[in-house]
Amino acid sequence: MHNINPSVKAGTVTIAAIAVAFLFDPVTLLLYTGWTMAVTLLLGKIQIRKYFLYLLPFTIFALGMLVSTLLFAKTPAHPSVTQQFLFWNLPSETVQDALALAIRVFSYATLSLLFVLTTDKVAFILSLIQQCRVSPKLAYGILAGYRFLPLLTNELTTIRSAHLVRGARTKTSRLTRYKQYTIPLLASAIRKAERTAVAMESKGFTGERDRTYYRSYHIRWTDWVFGFVMICALGLCIVFSKSFQ
Amino acid sequence: MKNWRMKDIVVMAALAVVFGIVYLVFLPVNVVMMGLIGPIGTDIIFGVWFLVSIVAAYIIQKPGVALISETIAGIVEVLIGSSVGPIVILSAVVQGFGAEAAFTITRYRSYHVFVLMGAGIGAAITSFIWGYFRGGFTALDPSYVVLMLVVRIISGAVISGLIGKAISEALAKTGTLTSFPLGKTYRQRKAG
Numbered sequence: 001m002h003n004i005n006p007s008v009k010a011g012t013v014t015i016a017a018i019a020v021a022f023l024f025d026p027v028t029l030l031l032y033t034g035w036t037m038a039v040t041l042l043l044g045k046i047q048i049r050k051y052f053l054y055l056l057p058f059t060i061f062a063l064g065m066l067v068s069t070l071l072f073a074k075t076p077a078h079p080s081v082t083q084q085f086l087f088w089n090l091p092s093e094t095v096q097d098a099l100a101l102a103i104r105v106f107s108y109a110t111l112s113l114l115f116v117l118t119t120d121k122v123a124f125i126l127s128l129i130q131q132c133r134v135s136p137k138l139a140y141g142i143l144a145g146y147r148f149l150p151l152l153t154n155e156l157t158t159i160r161s162a163h164l165v166r167g168a169r170t171k172t173s174r175l176t177r178y179k180q181y182t183i184p185l186l187a188s189a190i191r192k193a194e195r196t197a198v199a200m201e202s203k204g205f206t207g208e209r210d211r212t213y214y215r216s217y218h219i220r221w222t223d224w225v226f227g228f229v230m231i232c233a234l235g236l237c238i239v240f241s242k243s244f245q
Numbered sequence: 246m247k248n249w250r251m252k253d254i255v256v257m258a259a260l261a262v263v264f265g266i267v268y269l270v271f272l273p274v275n276v277v278m279m280g281l282i283g284p285i286g287t288d289i290i291f292g293v294w295f296l297v298s299i300v301a302a303y304i305i306q307k308p309g310v311a312l313i314s315e316t317i318a319g320i321v322e323v324l325i326g327s328s329v330g331p332i333v334i335l336s337a338v339v340q341g342f343g344a345e346a347a348f349t350i351t352r353y354r355s356y357h358v359f360v361l362m363g364a365g366i367g368a369a370i371t372s373f374i375w376g377y378f379r380g381g382f383t384a385l386d387p388s389y390v391v392l393m394l395v396v397r398i399i400s401g402a403v404i405s406g407l408i409g410k411a412i413s414e415a416l417a418k419t420g421t422l423t424s425f426p427l428g429k430t431y432r433q434r435k436a437g
Contacts, residue, residue, distance in 0.1 A: 010334075017332045021379045061276050068283035072389050097384035108332060121324045138254060142317055145258025146324055152263065182412065186263055187421040193259035194424070197252040207251065 001044040006124040007131040008223040012230050013115045019234055020107050026099040027241035029107050035233050036110040044118045051113065058109040062102040069098035121146070127217040137207025144196050148189060159184045249307065252424065257301050257314050264297035265321030284385065288397040292404025295368040298344035299361050299409030304416070306426040308353050311364060315341030336375060343371030344405075356427075362406030369401030370394075 016032075023029055040046060125143050128134040159181055168180070271293050278286030301314035319337025347363035348356075373394050376382065382390050413427060422428030 014332060014335060018335075024384075057273070057276065060280065064276065064280040065284075068279065069384055072283055072385050101384060112332065116323065124324070125320075137249070137251065138313070141251070141254035141258045142261075142320060144255050145262045145317070146321060148259055148262050149266075149321075149325070152266070183415045183419065186260070186412070186416055187419045189259040189263050190256050190416070190421045193255040194252050197250070197255040200255070201251050205251070 001040070001118045002120075003222075004118075004226050005131065005217060005219050005223040006119050006127040007217075008219055008227055009115055009119060010124065012227040013111050015227075016230055016234055017108060017111050019231075020104060020111070023104075023238070024097065024100045025238075025241055026096060026103050028237045029100060029103040031237040031241060032234055033103060033107045033110050035237065036107070036114055039230070040110065040114045040117065044114070046117050051117070054113055054117070055106075055109060058105055062105040065105055066098050066102040069101050070094060123215070123217065126213065126215055130213065130217050131219060135207065136209060136211060140200070140205065140207070141197075144200065145193065148192060151192070152185065152189070155185060155188050156181065159188075253305050253307065253310075256425070257305060257310060258317055260301050260304075261297055261314050261317035262321050264300070265318045265325065267296065268294055268318060268322055269325060284382075285389070285393050285396055288393045289400055290404070291369065291372070291397045292365055292400035292402070292406075292408075294372075295340055295344055295365055295401055295405035296409050296412070298341055298368060299364050299405050300413050302344070302348055302364065303356055303361060303410065303413040304422055304425050304427045306353065306356060308349070309345065311344040311348055312338070312341035315344065315368075332379075336372065336379075339375040340368040340372045343367035343369070346371075358406070358410055361410050362402040365401035365403075365405035365409070366398050367401075368405065369397045373397055 016036075020029065020032070037051075041048060041051060122143065125139050125146075129136050129139045163180065271290060274290060275287050278290060280286075295315070297318045298311040298315045302311040315337045316334065319334040322333050322337075344364040344367055347360055347367045350363075351360050377390075382393070385393075414431070416422055417427050417431035420428070423432065
C-alpha cells in the first residue's frame with residue numbers, strides 16, 4: 001500500500017469519493033466502507049487502535065448528520081410507508097436518507113484515511129510534479145512553505161515571550177489573544193517566506209521543468225491494478241446491494 | 246505563472262500553511278456547530294474557509310492567486326492530516342474558483358472592499374453547489390436549503406470579505422508587505 005504511486009492513489013480516492021457522492025443507498029455505502037477499511041488495515045499495515053482513534057471524530061460527525069437529517073428532512077413522497085427506527089415510527093424514505101448520509105460520512109472518512117495514513121507527504125508533492133505535471137516552481141514553493149509548519153510553533157513561543165518581556169497583558173480573552181498572535185505570526189511567516197525565496201533563487205533554483213530529481217517516481221502496472229480494483233469494488237457493491245433488495 | 250516571482254509563490258504558500266492550520270482548527274468547531282444546530286451551523290462559519298483566497302489575492306494582486314492559494318491551503322490540510330482527506334483539495338479548488346471569479350470580473354484591477362466581499366460570495370456559491378452534490382443536501386427540505394445558502398453567502402461576505410480585508414491591512418501596517426502591491430498602495434496612501 002505504501003508503495004503505490006501517490007498521484008494514482010490520490011486520483012483513485014478522489015474518483016471513488018465523487019462516485020460515492022451520487023449514491024443514496026445505505027447498503028452500498030456500508031459495503032464499500034467495509035471494503036475500504038479492509039484494504040487499509042490489511043494492506044496498509046496500520047495499527048487497528050490508531051485507525052479507530054482517527055475514526056472517532058467522524059462518529060460524532062455522522063451522528064450529527066443522522067439526527068439533523070431526521071429532523072430537517074424534506075417531506076417524503078410516501079409518508080404512509082413507515083418503519084421502526086429505534087423507538088420512533090418514521091417514514092422509510094427519511095430513515096433511508098438519514099442512514100445513507102451518516103454512512104457516507106464514514107465512507108469519506110475511510111477513503112481519506114486510506115490515503116493519509118499510507119502516503120509520505122513529500123513523496124506526494126514530488127509525484128505531483130513528476131506525474132501530474134505540476135509546475136516545479138509551485139510545488140517546491142509549497143514544500144518550502146510546508147517546512148514552516150514546525151517553525152510556526154517556535155514562532156508562537158517567541159511572540160508570547162516578546163509580549164511578556166514588554167509587559168503586555170497575556171491573560172486576555174480568547175478573542176483578543178487571537179488578534180494578538182495572528183498578525184505577528186503572519187508577518188513573520190511572510191518575512192521568512194521572502195528570505196526563503198531569495199535563498200532558493202540564489203542557490204540556482206529556476207523552477208524549470210527540465211530539472212533532475214533525486215527521488216523519481218513512476219507509475220507501474222500495480223498502480224493501475226490498485227485503481228482498477230478500487231473502482232470495480234464500488235461497482236460490485238452497487239450490483240450486490242441491488243440484488244440484495 | 247510565468248510572471249510570478251519566486252517570492253510570490255513562497256509567500257503565498259506560507260500564507261496557505263498558516264490558514265491551512267486555521268482551517269483545521271475550525272473543523273472541530275464545525276462539528277460542534279453542526280451537532281448543536283444542524284447542517285446550517287456549518288454555513289454560519291463557512292466564510293472562514295475562504296479567508297486565504299481573499300487575503301492572498303489582496304496582498305499579491307496577481308491573476309490566479311485566489312484559486313491557487315486556496316488549493317495550497319487544501320493540500321496543506323491534507324499534508325497535516327486533515328480528517329477529511331484528499332477530497333478537501335477538490336473542495337478547495339471549487340471554492341478558489343468562486344473567489345477567483347470575482348477578481349477576474351474586475352480584470353484584477355480593483356481590490357475594493359465590494360470586490361473582496363464579492364469574492365467571498367463567489368466562493369460561498371460555488372462551494373454550496375459542490376456541497377449540494379457531495380453533502381447530499383438533496384435529502385433536505387428545499388426551503389431549509391435556501392436558508393443555508395443565504396446564511397453561507399452572508400458568512401462569505403462578512404467573514405472572508407471584511408475580516409480578510411482587515412487582516413491584510415493590519416499586515417500592511419506592519420511593513421512586511423513593502424515588496425507587494427498592497428504594501429505599496431498602503432505606503433502611497435500614507436505618503437499622499
